[in-house]
Each structure stands twice: as C-alpha cells, then as structure tokens.
Amino acid sequence: MNKSSIIPKPIAEYDLRLLRIFVSVVENGGFSAAESALGITRSTISIHMSNLEERMKLKLCLRGRGGFALTEDGHTVYRAVINLFDSLNDFSLLVGSLSNELSGELVILCADQLNQTTQRKLSDVINIIHQDSPNLHLVLDSEPIANIEKSLLKDKAHIGLFPGYQQIEGLAYQPITSEAVYLCCSKDHPFFNKVDTVISADDLAEVPAIHPGVDVEPSGSEQLRKLNLMAKSYQFDTRKAMIMSGSYIGFMPQSYIQQELNQGEMRIIRPSELTYQFNLSLVTKKTPREANKVALLTEVFNRVFNRVFNKI
Template sequence: MAVASTADRVGKLAQVGDYEIRLLKVFKTVVECGGFSAAETVLNVSRSTISVHMANLEQRLKLTLCSRGRSGFGLTEDGVIIYDAVRRLFSQMEDFRSTVNALHVQVSGELNLVASDTISLDDRCPFPEVLGQFCQRAPDVYLNFETAPMNEIERRILNEEADVGFIPYHRELEGLAYQPIYEETCYLYCSHTHPLFAMEDNEEIRERLEQQRLVHAGIQTNPDVTVQLRGLTKAASAYYYETRTAMVLSGAYIGFLPEQYVGQWERDGRLKRLLPNERMYRLGIAAITRQYGRLNKPRDVFMELLAKAVLSGN
C-alpha cells in the first residue's frame, strides 16, 4: 500500500475553526519556548494540559509534529513545515485584523498644508492628483491650504501649526522628515532690456557681471547657492518667484530663477540665461512633516498617498 504524502494527509483536515486555532497557538508557543516546560509560564497552563492540546492537534492533523522525551523537545520534519505555515497564518490574520480596523477608523478633523510659492502647481508635483485621492479617502477632513516663505513653513511644521509643508529645501533640520518630490534647476537671468542681454562674449559678461544689480531670495541658502551669489552685487530681495521674476523683467536687475517657472518668458525672448554652464544651481523640492509629534491620521494618509504617487512617477 502506498504511503500518503504530507500534503495528502494535511488535506484531510476538514476545517480550521476556533478550536484548531487555539491548538495552533499552543503549538506555536511551545516551539518558540523550546518545549513544554518553558511554555507552561507563557500559556499559564500545566504541562499535562499542554501535552493534551498537542496530542489533540496531532490527531486532527494526522501528523506527528514533535518528539518529546529524555532527549528533549524537537520538531519533526512535518512539524517544521506546519510551524512555518502557522507563522504565515497568524501573520495574515493580523494583517486582516489591521485592515478591518483601519476601515472602521474614520479619518476626520483638519489637514493644514502650506506650500512655498509655485510648488503646488508645478507639473512635476503630483499635488492635484494626491489631493483628489485624499478627498475620496477622507471626505470628512476640512482642508486648509496656504503659501508662506520656506523659513516660516519650517517653523510652522516644527511647532505643529501646520501638518505638511512643501519647500525647496536648502538644508535638513533636526525634527523634520523629508519626502523628496522633484528637483529643479535655477539659472541666472536678465531681461531683454538689460545691458547684458545683447552680449554674446562670455568673457565680457564675466567682467561686467559683478557690477550688475542682483535680486535674490533674501534667505539663508545652502553652500551651492552661496557660492553662486559670491561676488555679485545684492541690491534687492524678493522671496517669491513671481515678484523676483517681475524685478528681473524690469531690466533693472539680474536674478536666479527656476527654468521651469520662467520657461515661457525665455521662449518669448524676454529672458536670457547668463553663463548657463557656470551660473546655475539645483534645488530639491520636498514635502516636510514633523518627525516626532502627536498622532495625526489625516497627515499620515496624505503622506502615504504622496509617497505612492512619487514612487510611481504620477
């Protein structure tokens, strides 16, 4: 007579109900404790009761799971396979429980967003798509959305006055978590009415560059930006791209601006890059949250959706 395989024998198990689950928990505990004696304290039952439970489980599975005797406790080959399956079973049950509980936790309250300048409408930022997904997932959340300078955004997030900030980050501050979104390149521009616009000789531009009036962001910047500003004549400050671009378009100032933002004026011939291979720097754009703070489900849901969108490239 052929001997039934392990898979055939396990297949004879009619069902896995509450009682079988309790027996499997006992088995898992015994294995992880290394024997019946050590499991007594954890399970708070006697060794003889554990032995009965194990015998009942083996009878139901029609398998010998472990050896016990003078040589000590040990798993059989079938026991190793069943233990691995039990671990997966309980892990999946826990995942199911967490999923169900999460569905019953209604996301409500407020979500306070604050962005620096033009980030939220940049084609490379998935903000509109993420916002739409968030409103479907958490329709009862009241949304506040403002703009502010980078330093103010960092302060609000650290003080928990805002939940998520969008900034061109020049630095990483302790206490903040950063989710990179995209990177932009800034070049030095002048307008078509500026004296440098008609110059073609780079050496001549270099010689006259330090005498030109520069409008800059007016905030502490990273080392790359500091190097680019060195030697230039800081004559005005304008944090927002809109106002800074207007000042450069006036013909009275030169200034660093993101190529994506000023693309239309550059294509129209109203702006020109000055020494583009030398006078440029890159800025990373990120969403920031407070690294350690109070529980905030609307923020966590929003950041989960944002991270997925960035990862997928949408």
C-alpha cells in the same frame, strides 16, 4: 464685598464665545483691528468685552485715547485662555485619533509658487485624499518658510512644502522635486544682447543682482557670491517681476520663465556654468501629534511623486 467671578462652573458656551472675542481683540491689538477678523462691529465687540469683564468681575483692558492695553489681570486671563483653547484642541485631536476614519482639518502649507508639473501632481494628491478620506477638510495655503516651520513644530500644520537647504531640529525633510535654476536677465538689461563669452566675471560682479533671501544649498551659495547682491526676493513671481524691470539679474527655474524665453523677453546667461539645483522637500514634524494624518499625506505624496522619501 465678595467680588468672585459669576462665570459658571463648568464654563458655558456663551463664556467660550466671549473668551474667543477677547483673544481676537488681544491678538489684533484692539477693538477696531478686530472688526474684520471677527466680522462684527466695534460697538458689538465693546458690548461683548464689557459683558466678559462683568461676568469675571475683572478689568481686562484699557481703551481710550491712549489706545488699547491689557491690564495685569488681562495678561493673566489671556495666557489662561490660550492654555484652555489648546487643551480643548488637544481633546478634539485625541478623540479624532481614536476613530478609524480620519476627520478634521488636514493642513498643507507651501512656501513657493509651484510650477505646472508640481501643481498637477499636487492636484492628484488632493484628489486621492478627497476620494479616500472624504471627512477630512483640506487646508492648502502659502506661508513664509519660518512660519511653516513654526506651524509644523506646534502641530498647526501637517505637511510643509519648501526647500530643505537649512534643516532645523525636530523636522524631517524628504525631497520630492529637483529643478535647475539659471541666471537670467530681461530684454531691457545691458547683458541681453551680449554673447556669453563677453560677459566676464567682473561684469557679473558689477551689475545689481537679486538674492533669494534664504540660505540655499552650497553650490547655489557659491554662485551667489559671484554677484553684486543689491536686492532680495524669495518668491519666484516677484523675483521674475524684478528681473523683467531690466534693473537686476537673478536666478530662476526655466519652467517659470519658459514663456518669456520663447517670446524673447528674457534670456539665460551662461547656462552651463551659472546654475544650481532648486530642491523642493516635503517637510513634517518628526513626532507629530496627528501621526495618522501625516502618514496618510506622506504615503500619498510618495505614490504620486514616485519618490522614496525615507532615503535622505
């Protein structure tokens, strides 16, 4: 009996729709988990998957009391579909690059909560891009550093904004802002009412402190080694919350805690000694697929932040 696939050649738009649903089901780990991602009900997903299996004449997945699992054919088809969608994306990018007018998505990913000054400058960057290239669809989001690095290397993002302390192969790092960070405590911490001269190195090494959770520049690493690192928090807003609890001391940029300093809710400890620089870098892939978009962003950032990026 001939069990060849009934999916037409070339593949129809309906088949691409079914394949996109299949990929979402696989990447979300089952029908129920894919409901919110797809915006359709589990029963509708089940119908679409049955239609796909019928059109392919293949059993792609097992579902039931044992949970969701791909069959061997399902694994093969999933890998092939990912390659197919990557090829379609490559084609779209190629066609877009041939046009003199930039279009499509422009993806900027940030790892840090930006201070007000940097936010204002980023707003200026966004305004210039919107005015000069109105056909670009801007995507601005936050991700952990490791995710941004992967997105840049896979050409899923054009620009990353994060500290360039630990540089990896294939990415270019260009500093755009630098700000001092200081060791802080809240009004509920035992250090708050002590003058700096009586807070000894032994005292600092005894109380619980917060590690930023990533490698920092050498002088920062030296400062962290003086502390009793009992917790981790990378984002400044969550780190500030931990410091405000009165249970920990930790390093924060002054711009992020100025209001608390003014209101007497936090203090800086030995600012002339216990400090290091927080450097924010504009990070790009060295050989990006959409070099024209990366060049546009780099030029606008250069103009707004008034930095010479290539001197690094």
